[in-house]
Amino acid sequence: MTTTLHHWIGGSSTPGDGQQTGPVFDPATGRESGRVAFASVGDVDRAVAVAKGAFAEWRETSLAERTRVLFRFREQLDSARDELAAVVSAEHGKTVDDALGEVQRGLEVVEFACGISQFLKGEHSSQVSRGVDIASIREPVGVVAGITPFNFPVMVPLWMAPIAIACGNAVVMKPSEKDPTASNRLAELWQSAGLPDGVCNVVHGDRVAVERLIEHPDVAALSFVGSTPVARAIHEGAARHGKRIQALGGAKNHMLVLPDADMDLAADAAVSAGYGSAGERCMAISVVVAVGNSAERLVPRIVERIDSLRVGPATDSNSEMGPLITREHREKVAGYIASGIDEGASILRDGSALVIPGHEDGFFVGPTLFDDVKPAMRIYREEIFGPVLSIVRTERFDEAAELVNANEFANGTAIFTNDGGAARRFQREVEVGMVGINVAIPVPMAHYSFGGWKNSLFGGNSIYGPEGVHFYTKPKVVTTRWGDPARRGVDLGFPRSD
DSSP states (O other), rough: OEEEEEEEETTTOOSOOOOOOOEEEEETTTTTEEEEEOOHHHHHHHHHHHHHHHHHHHHHHHHHHHHHHHHHHHHHHTTHHHHHHHHHHHHHOOHHHHHHHHHHHHHHHHHHHHHHHHOOOOEEEEEEEEEEEEEEEEEEEEEEEEOOOOSSSTHHHHHHHHHHHHTTEEEEOOOOTOOOOOHHHHHHHHHHHHHOTTSSEEEOSSSSHHHHHHHTTTTTEEESSOOHHHHHHHHHHHTTTTOOEEEEOOOOOEEETTSOOOHHHHHHHHHHHHHHOOOOOOOOOOEEEEEEEEHHHHHHHHHHHHHHHOOOOSSTOOOOBBBOOOOOHHHHHHHHHHHHHTTOOOOOOOOOOOTTTTTTTTTOOOOEEESSOOOTSSSSOOOOOOOOOEEESSSSSHHHHHHHHHSSSSSSSEEOOOOOHHHHHHHHHHOOOOOEESSSSOOOOSSSOOOOETEEEEEEEEEBBHHHHHTEEEEEEEEOOOGGGGSSSSOOOOOOOO
């Protein structure tokens, strides 16, 4: 019998009253591996009510105890990394090595959260006026919701929940219904670490659950990672309901290669960043902008590396790239490849017809490479979210930089060069949130913050790091006077400092 994954509410697996379930597939075989319960409005309401009740006590828990829970959770997570990676590989399809890297990057955010007391320190000014002191403190916001994508079912929830919890909030997570099991396992690890029941809850489902979290009056803040259209809609909905919101959207990340670059390094980076996790990364490189005569030396090196890539199921330890997440997404990516051919781009490698022996029904698309791509083409304009890399050729650095700045997305970008002046100019002039210099995927470490510009981020805060602390807390300023009888008496004038 097919098993059904239920919600996690108040410290236990909870079936809920929703009648609908959705399929969970093994992307390598195309077979249904399980079902997941879809939350009703009532299920979401129960999760939020439980979180609200738990928040009342958790916010009063000392920083010392919160920190101890975070450290224990860090140890639980570290011990479960192999198990979590296996779960991710089974439901997402990425290789085990790739999944282990995801767990590691999430673990780094937990380690940042273990030092939360340093980031919650307020400020104090003495004698700002005669006998008056002022202090600032940061308070938790309450119940916060996290809506996370399918491509990082461990890492992205760990971008949100550890910092929110460390700051004294209670959370309700809504993971992708495509690979939901990891979120329940993380909730179990929180419980094993001593987190009080109800502080971390998980509801599964579709837009019914999302829309209820957006409109629920007891949800104070909402974090989202996903596509730009959905990020925009969630941002607008959350704003209408008076919530603070951080919504990370899509990307079309460009990698500039100047003629003086180390071409072997650039080719390695382009293939790694373009085809890792089958291109299902918001920081994947999808466009290589070859400047001047660099394409003549770069493109053959990329082709050579593509031809040696091993595509297959995660169960095969030799696999370097796995399948896409669903059959529908596979067909969508194949449609983009057909569009690129129809619009006149030169296809150097076509992965749309790839079949893996023994896994004929898997959702595989092989590494695909287009050359001579023009900005008007659909494969250039839209986020494909698959293993499709486009080469755009420009004559000058200025033309290449203008391409990046003209794009509606501004998540990440990179430049490969040995010219320090060109690199410095690029980092100063480019209108993108995260920049790499000879680094193709410039994902910041946890003590910085992750976020793009333009249509890649909606809301006032990036995610995790110091920006995450600010998002999950609200400032309070306290002005204090003790004693000073000489200052007593009615005074209707506007208060002033003296």
